Amino acid sequence: MMRRGLVALGALLPGAAMAQALSPEQRAEVLQLMRQTLREDPSILREAMAGLEQSEQAERATAQTRAIAQYSEALFRDAGDPVKGNPQGTVTLVEFFDARCGYCKQLHPATDQLLQRERDVRIVLKDLPILGPSSVVASRMLLAAQRQGQYVPLYDALMRLREEPGEAVLRREADRLRLDWARLRRDMEDPAIQARITRNLELARGLDIQGTPALIIGTTMVPGAINLAELQRLTAAQRG
Secondary structure (H helix, E strand, C coil): CCCHHHHHHHHHCCHHHHHHHCHHHHHHHHHHHHHHHHHHHHHHHHHHHHHHHHHHHHEEEEEEHHHHHHHHHHHHHCCCCCEEECCCEEEEEEECCCCCCHHHHHHHHHHHHHHHCCCCCCEEEEEEECCHHHHHHHHHHHHHHHHHCCCCHHHHHHHHHHCCCCHHHHHHHHHHHHCCCHHHHHHHHCCCHHHHHHHHHHHHHHHCCCCCCCEEEEEEEEECCCHHHHHHHHHHHHHC
C-alpha cells in the first residue's frame, strides 16, 4: 500500500510544472501522504538517497573519463615527468602523490611489488603537494634531485620516511644519496620547478582529484591507497 501510494504520488507529480499546477489543498494532501509513507517505511528515504548517490558517482566517473581523455598528453606523455619502473613499459600508471601523505606511504610497498613482478609497467610520478608548506619544500627537493638523476631514490626514501620531512631530515636523506646539497638548494629555487608543481596542481583540478594518492590507468581513476591484487587487476585490464 505504501509503495503504491508513492507510485500514485509519482504519477500525480511527473514534473515541477505539474507540482506548481496543484492547488494549495492538493499540495497539502500530497505532503501529508509523503509524511505518512515515510513514517511507516523510512527505508524508502534510504533507498532514494542511495539511488541518488549512485547516480552522482556514475556522473562523476563519466566526467573523469572525459577529463582523462582531454588531458591524456599531459598525463601519460610529458617527457619532463619522472618515471619509476620500465621507462619503455607498455602499461602506464600515473600516480599523484604528496610526499607527506600517509596513504601514499601505504601505497608505496604495493607499487614496488607490482614493478618487481610486472616488468612492462611504468609509473609516472606527479608531485601534488597539498598538505602544507613542508609538502611544497619536499616536492621542490624531489624535482631538484631529478636534475641529478636521483628523483626515484629520493622519492623512495621519502615514502619510507616516518618522520616530518623538515630541512634537517631532507639534508640527511640528500647526503645519504650523495646529492650535491648546494646545487640542490639552488635548483629548488628555480622558477621552472615551481612552474611544474603549478602545472600538476592545475592538472589535478582539471581531473577533479580530491586528495592523494590518486592513480590513473587507462581511462580509470582510483582514489586512495589500494593493494597489490587490485593494482594487478588494473594492469591486466589495461593490457586486455
